[in-house]
Structures are given as structure tokens and as C-alpha cells.
Amino acid sequence: MRQFVVVGHEAPTTPAFSLSDLPGEAGRLDLLARCVTAALLVSHGIRESVVVHVVLGDEYTVSFDGDAVRGLHPDERSTAATIRTALDQRAEAVGHVPVETSPGVELTRRGVSATLDALAEDGQLLALQAGGIPTTARQPPTDPVFVLSDHRELEPTERETLDELDAESVSLGPVAIHADHAIAVAHNWLDTDGYDRW
């Protein structure tokens, strides 16, 4: 299974935002929405065995499961609306028990550290960042859990959590790119692994 975690440092934690101002009022939810679709969509379909987790303001995590999600469209606005619907139901998320807020979409009352803790049990954490091991220098692990940040760098405490969980730093190329584009490139790394040609 492939998993992606995107840390949204300025993302909203309530549904009180406009879908017409995702970069501003909604704290770069445009980027987080594009990360969801980059993780899950392929031409005319949805990737199986992929889950993408968006951490909102270190309070909530919204997870989209490729095997169960329905009605996922490629545009930012509709995905942001699904996240807003999830936040609408945040009162029902008690402790660390997830609430299914749409088909295949779950909200959990978990910030960055709790989400990474839980996912470290599923596979190898790989922090995508400049200065990491080049992807040309290692094979992808079987069950990668890629960790990305939004437009801001990861916080020192978030890096400490990753260190404690034995995350590896991995770099996809010599140019620093946006998180959604990095997800597309990371998928391509895995898609082409083991192929000389296709």
C-alpha cells in the first residue's frame, strides 16, 4: 500500500471558509486539495491501495481511501468541499476514533504527531525533502508512507517526531517542487520501479 501524509500548517480547523478563496481564507486548502487528487487519481480512475491523509492545523486528520472513496473529482473546489463536509462533523470525532464523513473519507481528531505515530506501524516513513537520499540511490520500500509539508517547511518538532519514528529523508530531484507535484513524481518512482521499459 502507498500512503501520503500532507501537513497543512495553516489549514482550517472549522468549516467556516469560502470555497472561492481557498489560497487565502482557507489557508492554502487549494494545495491540500491538489495533493489529494494527485495521490488518488489516474486517467479515468482512482488508484487502488492508496490512502492520503491531510493534517489540518495540527488538530484533525482527514483521510481519503482510494479503495472506498466515491465521487472524487479532479478540481480543487470539489475536494475542498469534501474536506469542509468532514470538518462539519468534527464534533462526532471523539478520542482517536475516526468518523466516516463521506464514502471513503474519514476525519480523526489527530494532529501531526499522532497521525505519524499511527502510520509508522503501516510501513516505512519517507519524508520528501531537499537534501534527502536521492530516489536513484534506493529502491522504494514495500509500503511507503510519504510525508510532505504544505508551502511551509516542517516544524522542528515535526522533524523530531519523524526522527523518533526512523523516517528516512528522500529527495526526488535537484529542484524543490510543490507538494502536489512531488506526489505525482513519487507515484512515478513507484510505478516505474522494476521496469527498464514499459
Added chain:
Amino acid sequence: MRQFVVVGHEAPTTPAFSLSDLPGEAGRLDLLARCVTAALLVSHGIRESVVVHVVLGDEYTVSFDGDAVRGLHPDERSTAATIRTALDQRAEAVGHVPVETSPGVELTRRGVSATLDALAEDGQLLALQAGGIPTTARQPPTDPVFVLSDHRELEPTERETLDELDAESVSLGPVAIHADHAIAVAHNWLDTDGYDRW
């Protein structure tokens, strides 16, 4: 220089569309907008020596030049607004003379065939599509002009034009992906070319 051409088969040719319904009323302008930003944006900056051309309904081509564009934001809505502004000034585009409709953004009254004809003089046309030569099997050319289609396949007449212009078909991987993601992966192919590590 790197160039990208994205053929928008259902894209609008007038500015009479709502920015709140890009996938529907605006004929998948959400996808075309994401293609523009995938081509031009990197973390905290704009790629130099990159031009992306969006062909709208075989009537107009809107070109964004990374060396000259100003105020390009990563979200779909603002890029779609820039395209709408370009279409607002379509009456000024006479013959094949481009009109600068925003800083670094030009509208030309050219459909697919005329745009590809003009760009074939700049470098090697590479049609990104399933069944093409794997990118592992060739070096990137010096001045690639990548040609991509929106959510629809290229039309037979468009393929004929590409054949006449000696375009090569290239495939980025064994999984068919969306055009904006393909642009991110194509950039990575070029970014990492010549590197064993970075």
C-alpha cells in the same frame, strides 16, 4: 528551453463562464489551469526558460512565459481568471499576431495545428502518451516541446499533424496519468537528467 502544449478540446473560447464551475461550465479549465502551474511553478518561484501554451477549443492559444509572467498563483481559480482575461481581449488578436493580455501572457488566434506548426521550429515535439517510447530509453532533447491532451484523447487530425511534424511519442511510465501530473513528471525527467545523485 522547455515548452508544453496542452490541447483543451472542450475549453471555452469566450469569457462567458463562471470561475466557480471550472470543470463543468468552463470545459475542464480546472485541468488546464493546473497544467499551467505544473509547468511554471516550483517551490517559492517560477521556472525560467519554460513556456506553456493552452489551446482553447481549436480557436485560440494562450501562452504563459515563465521569464515574463507576473502574479501567477498556484490555485486553479486565479489562473483560470487570467485565461478569462485573455479571452476578454480576443477581438484584438488579428491574424496570427499575439496580444499580450497580462504580463507574460499572450493570446494568439491559433488552433492546434497552427500552434504545433509554429512550435516545431523551436525544438523536438514530444507527444506524451501511452505506448510511446519509455523515457528510460532515450535522453531528453535539448529543446523539448511536450504535447499533451486534456481529459480526452488527441483527435485523429491532431495525431496526423504531429506525424507530419515528426513528433515522437514518449511515455513517462506504465500508468496513464492526468496531464498536470504528467507535466510534473516530465519536468522531473529533465531535472534529473545527467545526475546519478543530487
